[in-house]
Amino acid sequence: MITNEFWLDRWKTGRIGFHQEGVNPKLIEFWPVLPKGSRVLVPLCGKSNDMIWLAEQGYEVTGVELSSLAVIQFLGDNDLAFSTHQDGNLKVHTVDGLPLRIVEGDYFEFNENNFDACYDRAAMVAMPDSKRSDYVTHTLERLSPSATVLLVSLEYDGDKQGPPFSVTEQSVVDLWGSEIQKIASENLAQTNPSYKEQGHSIFKESVWRIHPE
Numbered sequence: 001m002i003t004n005e006f007w008l009d010r011w012k013t014g015r016i017g018f019h020q021e022g023v024n025p026k027l028i029e030f031w032p033v034l035p036k037g038s039r040v041l042v043p044l045c046g047k048s049n050d051m052i053w054l055a056e057q058g059y060e061v062t063g064v065e066l067s068s069l070a071v072i073q074f075l076g077d078n079d080l081a082f083s084t085h086q087d088g089n090l091k092v093h094t095v096d097g098l099p100l101r102i103v104e105g106d107y108f109e110f111n112e113n114n115f116d117a118c119y120d121r122a123a124m125v126a127m128p129d130s131k132r133s134d135y136v137t138h139t140l141e142r143l144s145p146s147a148t149v150l151l152v153s154l155e156y157d158g159d160k161q162g163p164p165f166s167v168t169e170q171s172v173v174d175l176w177g178s179e180i181q182k183i184a185s186e187n188l189a190q191t192n193p194s195y196k197e198q199g200h201s202i203f204k205e206s207v208w209r210i211h212p213e
Protein backbone atom coordinates (compact mmCIF):
# COMPACT_ATOMS: atom_id res chain seq x y z
CA MET A 1 0.00 0.00 0.00
CA ILE A 2 1.25 3.46 -0.90
CA THR A 3 0.73 5.45 2.28
CA ASN A 4 2.28 8.69 3.51
CA GLU A 5 4.57 6.46 5.64
CA PHE A 6 5.78 4.77 2.44
CA TRP A 7 6.99 8.13 1.07
CA LEU A 8 8.48 9.31 4.36
CA ASP A 9 10.42 6.04 4.51
CA ARG A 10 11.64 6.45 0.92
CA TRP A 11 13.14 9.81 1.87
CA LYS A 12 14.54 8.48 5.17
CA THR A 13 16.33 5.63 3.40
CA GLY A 14 17.39 7.69 0.37
CA ARG A 15 15.39 5.65 -2.17
CA ILE A 16 14.66 8.66 -4.36
CA GLY A 17 15.50 7.40 -7.85
CA PHE A 18 12.75 9.68 -9.19
CA HIS A 19 14.82 12.78 -8.39
CA GLN A 20 16.57 14.42 -11.35
CA GLU A 21 19.66 16.53 -10.81
CA GLY A 22 18.97 18.94 -13.68
CA VAL A 23 15.85 20.69 -14.90
CA ASN A 24 13.44 18.39 -16.76
CA PRO A 25 14.01 18.96 -20.51
CA LYS A 26 10.27 18.52 -21.16
CA LEU A 27 9.53 21.43 -18.83
CA ILE A 28 11.93 23.69 -20.71
CA GLU A 29 10.61 22.55 -24.08
CA PHE A 30 6.88 22.59 -23.40
CA TRP A 31 6.18 25.13 -20.64
CA PRO A 32 4.08 27.88 -22.25
CA VAL A 33 4.95 31.53 -21.80
CA LEU A 34 2.63 32.93 -19.14
CA PRO A 35 2.49 36.44 -17.70
CA LYS A 36 5.20 37.17 -15.13
CA GLY A 37 3.83 36.72 -11.64
CA SER A 38 1.49 33.88 -12.65
CA ARG A 39 0.92 31.56 -9.69
CA VAL A 40 2.25 28.09 -10.44
CA LEU A 41 1.40 25.06 -8.29
CA VAL A 42 3.82 22.11 -8.16
CA PRO A 43 2.06 19.28 -6.29
CA LEU A 44 4.16 16.51 -4.71
CA CYS A 45 7.25 18.50 -5.56
CA GLY A 46 9.98 16.46 -3.85
CA LYS A 47 13.19 18.48 -4.12
CA SER A 48 12.75 19.13 -7.81
CA ASN A 49 15.01 21.74 -9.38
CA ASP A 50 12.18 22.39 -11.83
CA MET A 51 10.78 24.74 -9.18
CA ILE A 52 13.92 26.88 -9.32
CA TRP A 53 13.63 27.10 -13.11
CA LEU A 54 9.98 28.14 -12.88
CA ALA A 55 10.73 30.76 -10.21
CA GLU A 56 13.59 32.11 -12.33
CA GLN A 57 11.12 32.63 -15.19
CA GLY A 58 9.32 35.11 -12.92
CA TYR A 59 6.41 32.94 -11.76
CA GLU A 60 5.17 32.77 -8.16
CA VAL A 61 5.87 29.11 -7.43
CA THR A 62 4.30 27.00 -4.68
CA GLY A 63 5.53 23.44 -4.20
CA VAL A 64 3.74 21.05 -1.84
CA GLU A 65 5.66 18.17 -0.30
CA LEU A 66 5.02 15.72 2.53
CA SER A 67 8.57 14.96 3.58
CA SER A 68 10.49 17.40 5.78
CA LEU A 69 13.71 15.73 4.60
CA ALA A 70 12.88 16.57 0.99
CA VAL A 71 12.21 20.17 1.98
CA ILE A 72 15.41 20.47 4.01
CA GLN A 73 17.45 18.94 1.19
CA PHE A 74 15.85 21.20 -1.42
CA LEU A 75 16.56 24.36 0.57
CA GLY A 76 20.05 23.19 1.60
CA ASP A 77 21.17 21.90 -1.82
CA ASN A 78 20.16 25.18 -3.41
CA ASP A 79 21.65 27.26 -0.60
CA LEU A 80 18.37 29.10 -0.10
CA ALA A 81 17.63 31.33 2.88
CA PHE A 82 14.01 31.11 3.99
CA SER A 83 11.50 31.86 6.72
CA THR A 84 8.83 29.47 8.00
CA HIS A 85 5.36 29.89 9.42
CA GLN A 86 2.78 27.33 10.53
CA ASP A 87 -0.61 27.28 8.80
CA GLY A 88 -2.76 24.65 10.53
CA ASN A 89 -1.10 21.30 9.89
CA LEU A 90 1.07 22.77 7.12
CA LYS A 91 4.44 24.49 7.38
CA VAL A 92 5.02 27.20 4.81
CA HIS A 93 8.66 27.88 3.92
CA THR A 94 9.08 31.16 2.02
CA VAL A 95 12.37 31.54 0.17
CA ASP A 96 14.29 34.84 0.27
CA GLY A 97 15.11 36.41 -3.08
CA LEU A 98 13.07 34.06 -5.28
CA PRO A 99 9.26 33.93 -5.74
CA LEU A 100 9.10 30.45 -4.24
CA ARG A 101 7.33 28.78 -1.32
CA ILE A 102 7.45 25.17 -0.24
CA VAL A 103 4.43 24.00 1.70
CA GLU A 104 5.34 21.04 3.88
CA GLY A 105 2.54 18.61 4.68
CA ASP A 106 -0.14 16.42 3.17
CA TYR A 107 -1.24 17.73 -0.22
CA PHE A 108 -4.83 16.75 0.55
CA GLU A 109 -4.80 19.32 3.39
CA PHE A 110 -3.55 22.09 1.10
CA ASN A 111 -6.54 24.21 0.16
CA GLU A 112 -5.29 27.39 -1.51
CA ASN A 113 -7.09 28.25 -4.74
CA ASN A 114 -6.82 30.33 -7.88
CA PHE A 115 -3.49 29.08 -9.20
CA ASP A 116 -2.88 30.11 -12.81
CA ALA A 117 -0.95 26.99 -13.70
CA CYS A 118 0.11 23.57 -12.48
CA TYR A 119 3.20 21.51 -13.30
CA ASP A 120 2.85 17.77 -12.64
CA ARG A 121 5.92 15.62 -13.16
CA ALA A 122 5.98 12.32 -11.25
CA ALA A 123 3.01 13.39 -9.11
CA MET A 124 -0.12 11.90 -10.73
CA VAL A 125 1.86 8.75 -11.55
CA ALA A 126 3.01 8.54 -7.91
CA MET A 127 -0.60 8.11 -6.82
CA PRO A 128 -2.02 4.57 -6.69
CA ASP A 129 -5.25 3.81 -8.60
CA SER A 130 -7.31 4.22 -5.44
CA LYS A 131 -6.13 7.83 -4.83
CA ARG A 132 -5.46 9.08 -8.37
CA SER A 133 -8.92 10.43 -9.04
CA ASP A 134 -8.99 12.26 -5.68
CA TYR A 135 -5.56 13.68 -6.47
CA VAL A 136 -6.64 15.10 -9.84
CA THR A 137 -9.94 16.45 -8.45
CA HIS A 138 -8.08 18.11 -5.57
CA THR A 139 -5.57 19.61 -8.03
CA LEU A 140 -8.23 20.93 -10.43
CA GLU A 141 -10.02 22.53 -7.47
CA ARG A 142 -6.87 24.51 -6.68
CA LEU A 143 -6.75 26.06 -10.18
CA SER A 144 -8.57 28.98 -11.77
CA PRO A 145 -11.00 27.98 -14.56
CA SER A 146 -8.58 29.20 -17.27
CA ALA A 147 -5.47 27.66 -15.72
CA THR A 148 -2.71 25.96 -17.69
CA VAL A 149 -1.63 22.43 -16.77
CA LEU A 150 1.57 20.75 -17.96
CA LEU A 151 1.53 17.04 -17.11
CA VAL A 152 4.13 14.34 -17.75
CA SER A 153 2.55 10.86 -17.69
CA LEU A 154 3.94 7.34 -18.00
CA GLU A 155 2.47 4.22 -19.55
CA TYR A 156 4.36 0.93 -19.62
CA ASP A 157 3.98 -2.82 -20.08
CA GLY A 158 5.46 -5.70 -18.05
CA ASP A 159 4.81 -6.58 -14.43
CA LYS A 160 6.45 -3.64 -12.71
CA GLN A 161 4.73 -2.53 -9.53
CA GLY A 162 4.54 1.24 -9.11
CA PRO A 163 5.28 3.89 -8.19
CA PRO A 164 5.55 5.25 -10.76
CA PHE A 165 2.26 3.74 -11.89
CA SER A 166 1.31 3.18 -15.51
CA VAL A 167 -1.59 5.43 -16.51
CA THR A 168 -3.28 4.90 -19.88
CA GLU A 169 -3.99 7.76 -22.25
CA GLN A 170 -7.72 7.17 -21.84
CA SER A 171 -7.35 7.47 -18.05
CA VAL A 172 -5.48 10.77 -18.41
CA VAL A 173 -8.38 12.18 -20.44
CA ASP A 174 -11.00 10.69 -18.09
CA LEU A 175 -9.23 12.18 -15.06
CA TRP A 176 -8.27 15.64 -16.31
CA GLY A 177 -11.12 16.23 -18.76
CA SER A 178 -11.51 16.43 -22.50
CA GLU A 179 -9.57 19.71 -22.76
CA ILE A 180 -6.29 18.00 -22.02
CA GLN A 181 -4.22 17.36 -25.12
CA LYS A 182 -1.20 15.18 -25.69
CA ILE A 183 1.57 17.30 -27.18
CA ALA A 184 4.51 14.87 -27.18
CA SER A 185 5.28 11.22 -26.58
CA GLU A 186 8.43 9.11 -26.49
CA ASN A 187 8.89 5.37 -25.96
CA LEU A 188 11.91 5.40 -23.64
CA ALA A 189 12.29 1.62 -24.09
CA GLN A 190 13.43 2.35 -27.63
CA THR A 191 15.99 4.95 -26.69
CA ASN A 192 17.28 3.75 -23.30
CA PRO A 193 18.37 0.08 -22.98
CA SER A 194 17.81 0.03 -19.21
CA TYR A 195 14.03 -0.08 -19.72
CA LYS A 196 14.40 -3.13 -21.98
CA GLU A 197 16.62 -4.76 -19.34
CA GLN A 198 13.78 -4.21 -16.83
CA GLY A 199 11.42 -6.18 -19.12
CA HIS A 200 9.60 -3.32 -20.85
CA SER A 201 9.03 -3.08 -24.57
CA ILE A 202 6.92 0.01 -23.95
CA PHE A 203 7.80 2.71 -21.44
CA LYS A 204 6.06 5.70 -22.88
CA GLU A 205 6.52 9.18 -21.46
CA SER A 206 3.90 11.62 -22.70
CA VAL A 207 3.53 15.34 -22.21
CA TRP A 208 0.04 16.79 -21.90
CA ARG A 209 -1.26 20.29 -21.66
CA ILE A 210 -4.48 22.05 -20.78
CA HIS A 211 -4.48 25.62 -22.23
CA PRO A 212 -3.00 27.68 -23.68
CA GLU A 213 -2.35 26.44 -27.19
Ligand SMILES: C[S@@+](CC[C@H](N)C(=O)[O-])C[C@H]1O[C@@H](n2cnc3c(N)ncnc32)[C@H](O)[C@@H]1O
Residues within 6 Å of the ligand: 004, 007, 008, 018, 019, 020, 043, 044, 045, 046, 047, 048, 064, 065, 066, 067, 070, 105, 106, 107, 108, 121, 122, 123, 126, 163
Ligand atom coordinates in the same frame (compact mmCIF):
# COMPACT_ATOMS: atom_id res chain seq x y z
C1 LIG B 1 7.77 10.40 -7.28
S1 LIG B 1 8.10 11.73 -6.22
C2 LIG B 1 8.15 13.07 -7.38
C3 LIG B 1 8.77 14.31 -6.84
C4 LIG B 1 8.89 15.46 -7.85
N1 LIG B 1 7.63 15.78 -8.49
C5 LIG B 1 9.96 15.20 -8.87
O1 LIG B 1 9.69 15.34 -10.06
O2 LIG B 1 11.09 14.87 -8.47
C6 LIG B 1 6.56 11.95 -5.37
C7 LIG B 1 6.69 12.90 -4.20
O3 LIG B 1 5.40 13.11 -3.64
C8 LIG B 1 5.51 13.21 -2.23
N2 LIG B 1 4.18 12.87 -1.71
C9 LIG B 1 3.55 11.67 -1.75
N3 LIG B 1 2.33 11.75 -1.20
C10 LIG B 1 2.17 13.05 -0.81
C11 LIG B 1 1.12 13.77 -0.17
N4 LIG B 1 -0.04 13.17 0.18
N5 LIG B 1 1.30 15.09 0.08
C12 LIG B 1 2.45 15.71 -0.28
N6 LIG B 1 3.49 15.08 -0.88
C13 LIG B 1 3.35 13.76 -1.14
C14 LIG B 1 6.60 12.19 -1.90
O4 LIG B 1 7.21 12.45 -0.64
C15 LIG B 1 7.57 12.38 -3.07
O5 LIG B 1 8.55 13.35 -2.77
